[in-house]
Amino acid sequence: MKITLNNRPESIGKEQVSVSELLELKNFTFKMLVIKVNGKLIKKGAYSSVNIYDGDDVTVLHLVSGG
Amino acid sequence: MNFEEIKNKLRNYTVGIAGAGGLGSNCAVAIARVGVGKIIISDFDIVYESNLNRQYFFKDQIGLRKVDALKANIERINPEIEVLDHFIKLDENNIIDIYKDCDLVVEAFDLAEMKKMLIETFLSELPKMPIVLGLGMAGFGKSNTIKFRKAENLYICGDEISEIADNNPPLAPRVGMVANMQANTVLEILLNS
Numbered sequence: 001m002k003i004t005l006n007n008r009p010e011s012i013g014k015e016q017v018s019v020s021e022l023l024e025l026k027n028f029t030f031k032m033l034v035i036k037v038n039g040k041l042i043k044k045g046a047y048s049s050v051n052i053y054d055g056d057d058v059t060v061l062h063l064v065s066g067g
Numbered sequence: 068m069n070f071e072e073i074k075n076k077l078r079n080y081t082v083g084i085a086g087a088g089g090l091g092s093n094c095a096v097a098i099a100r101v102g103v104g105k106i107i108i109s110d111f112d113i114v115y116e117s118n119l120n121r122q123y124f125f126k127d128q129i130g131l132r133k134v135d136a137l138k139a140n141i142e143r144i145n146p147e148i149e150v151l152d153h154f155i156k157l158d159e160n161n162i163i164d165i166y167k168d169c170d171l172v173v174e175a176f177d178l179a180e181m182k183k184m185l186i187e188t189f190l191s192e193l194p195k196m197p198i199v200l201g202l203g204m205a206g207f208g209k210s211n212t213i214k215f216r217k218a219e220n221l222y223i224c225g226d227e228i229s230e231i232a233d234n235n236p237p238l239a240p241r242v243g244m245v246a247n248m249q250a251n252t253v254l255e256i257l258l259n260s
Contacts, residue, residue: 007216032179034186039219041190059218061186063179064230066205066237067090 001054015054019047022058032063073258074102080257081105083169085157085185087133088112089237090201091175092123092140093246098253099141105149106141109165110134111156121239157181159188171197171256173249177231186221195220199252204245205229205237213244215252222256224248 001012005026017025019035019042035042036059042050052058068076082103084091087110095106110133114124118133128136134152141150153165162185166172174185182200189196203225204213212226225245231237 007218032183034183034190036190036218039194041187041194043187059221061200061202061218061221061223062227063182063186064203064205064228065177065179066203066229066231067086067088067175067177067201067242 003052003055004057006059012052016051019050019052022052023047023060026060028060028062030062034061034063035059068258073254077102077254077257078104080170081107081168082253082257083166083172084108084175085162085166085172086110086175086177086181087137088118088175088177089121089239089242090204090246090249091173092133092137093121093243094173094175094201094250094253095137095141096123096144097247097250099145099148099150101250101254102145103148103253103257105151107151107153107166107169108134108137109153109155109157110137111154121237121242157185159184162188163192166196167193169196170260171199171253173199173201173253175201175246175249177237179230197222197256199224199249199256201225201245201249203227203229204241205231205235207238207241210241210244213241213248215248222249222252224252 114128114131124136132154138150138152176182197220199222216223
């Protein structure tokens, strides 16, 4: 399937993946993340239950300290 | 647009700034210079000597509340700007009330967990509010890694990587670059609206 990840097109070799699987596939190993799927905030507790499908738009923000 | 037109337009807007440290103080000063009508700023901290390597405060302001010192500095630069200040630690229970009437909010915290709190609270409770984030600016050099991207109503300024540490401190140049990039984004959103 094809999705948009952080404004870039990405091909994933599966029909669907959970948010947790996507994070693993794309090596997002950081703890402090904010994730949106099609504009909707996905809280940490829902990472394994929310699925991502063909055409979905995913934003992953890695929050780093400093300011 | 000439500067008069820009000033006349900006006068009608209210910008919220969450945090008055390196990002917040520099961003507030930049938008005050250009003439954003009203700025709502919150911070719970006082000015320390260690802040002076990047924050828009002066040596004789050490010990003052950051919100009071910043309000005084903005007053000296542009007394036409209305500054509403809150000496408060922002959290998920008060942040919406304080900023709900703003046209947009600048995230200017130092800690990642506070940045996360702000984003998640707004996305849950006021999902349409434009949020201008400062993300990744520790250290020095690497000017071309500092970038801008937009994800719906989140506007992200910074390199998204450089995290502060004892051997990678936040310093005036890169913090100022990101703070001014946030201010520039504020102008872009307001002047194009």
